[in-house]
Amino acid sequence: MILKSFHRFKFNRFLHNELFFHKQVVKHCNSRLFATLLPNKSNDESHKNLENIYDIVIVGGGIAGNALACALANSEITKSQRVALIEFSDVSYLKEWKPSPNEFSNRVSALTPQSIEFFKDIGVWKNLVLERVKPFNDIQVWDGITDARLNFNCKDNNTFRTNLENIGWIVENHNIQQAILTQLLQCKDFNFHFFENTKVEGIFLDDSSAYNAPSVNGQFDLSDWPNIKLSDGNFLKTRLLVGADGFNSVVRSFINIESIGWDYDAHAVVATLLVDRLVENVTAWQRFLPTGPIAMLPV
Numbered sequence: 001m002i003l004k005s006f007h008r009f010k011f012n013r014f015l016h017n018e019l020f021f022h023k024q025v026v027k028h029c030n031s032r033l034f035a036t037l038l039p040n041k042s043n044d045e046s047h048k049n050l051e052n053i054y055d056i057v058i059v060g061g062g063i064a065g066n067a068l069a070c071a072l073a074n075s076e077i078t079k080s081q082r083v084a085l086i087e088f089s090d091v092s093y094l095k096e097w098k099p100s101p102n103e104f105s106n107r108v109s110a111l112t113p114q115s116i117e118f119f120k121d122i123g124v125w126k127n128l129v130l131e132r133v134k135p136f137n138d139i140q141v142w143d144g145i146t147d148a149r150l151n152f153n154c155k156d157n158n159t160f161r162t163n164l165e166n167i168g169w170i171v172e173n174h175n176i177q178q179a180i181l182t183q184l185l186q187c188k189d190f191n192f193h194f195f196e197n198t199k200v201e202g203i204f205l206d207d208s209s210a211y212n213a214p215s216v217n218g219q220f221d222l223s224d225w226p227n228i229k230l231s232d233g234n235f236l237k238t239r240l241l242v243g244a245d246g247f248n249s250v251v252r253s254f255i256n257i258e259s260i261g262w263d264y265d266a267h268a269v270v271a272t273l274l275v276d277r278l279v280e281n282v283t284a285w286q287r288f289l290p291t292g293p294i295a296m297l298p299v
């Protein structure tokens, strides 16, 4: 996830309170919030422009972006910030998601105990469909040629210093996403705008007039805040821009972060296997063969 904050000295006349809101992301977040400024501007022509100015804009409503929004909503420090989340795809099916018995989605994630704690802290854990959250307490990784192998087991005190009951939990991504969205949409006090079915088409630092971006009667100098061009024709401005927009990130391109990648020239198969119910299905298996890895995760 990429974060970039923008602030300008002139703007600070209106903005105070230094906030630090995420220990991994210690960024300037100082503001007299737009939220408190907006009602005073209701009869002003610039009101519309102010509506498009946010403290934080998160691009991408996958697991990372949604979880960040939810964490912001659940923090006393950040819940009054003006936050926008922009997601390209239609997520309505996620709000209604219910698992079909004996049918599993192919996209799953392994959650660590720390991730579970995080989800508990932000109110997400209780919304998960728990019968579809599968713990595993053992990992077997081995080489297909030499048979060299690694084994991690919760009961092995040499591997885990803390007393873990499980190494992790395998959860379908849809289950995680519905749980986060449910929590997020219940946060009524959160000053939050969810732009669903909306694509970020570009991010620019150009002169505001060129892109019809909001300028507020010269009151604020936001010229070094990015303009975010949306597919619905709107432009947003933000003090903190978060890129949670996946592998082809428009935010990453905007900040010129280079990435390296190559085609593996390989195809992968993902499937759900029905195992004998008498087998204790609590081990994550991974075997490295010359043709590529083969893995089996408990779900």
Ligand SMILES: Cc1cc2nc3c(=O)[nH]c(=O)nc-3n(C[C@H](O)[C@H](O)[C@H](O)COP(=O)(O)OP(=O)(O)OC[C@H]3O[C@@H](n4cnc5c(N)ncnc54)[C@H](O)[C@@H]3O)c2cc1C
Pocket (backbone or CB within 6 Å): 059, 060, 061, 062, 063, 064, 065, 086, 087, 088, 089, 107, 108, 109, 110, 198, 199, 200, 201, 244, 245, 246, 247, 248, 249, 250
């Ligand atoms: C085939 C596959 C298998 C995987 N298997 C596993 C696994 O077994 N275990 C595991 O832990 N992880 C796995 N991963 C990785 C895991 O899925 C990702 O790390 C995780 O989903 C990343 O979440 P994210 O929220 O950062 O990004 P994403 O899930 O990629 O979400 C990015 C979001 O941003 C949105 N977006 C992108 N561009 C724009 C734009 N311009 N405007 C608006 N919205 C935009 C997209 O619509 C998307 O919803 C797998 C990934 C893939 C591709």
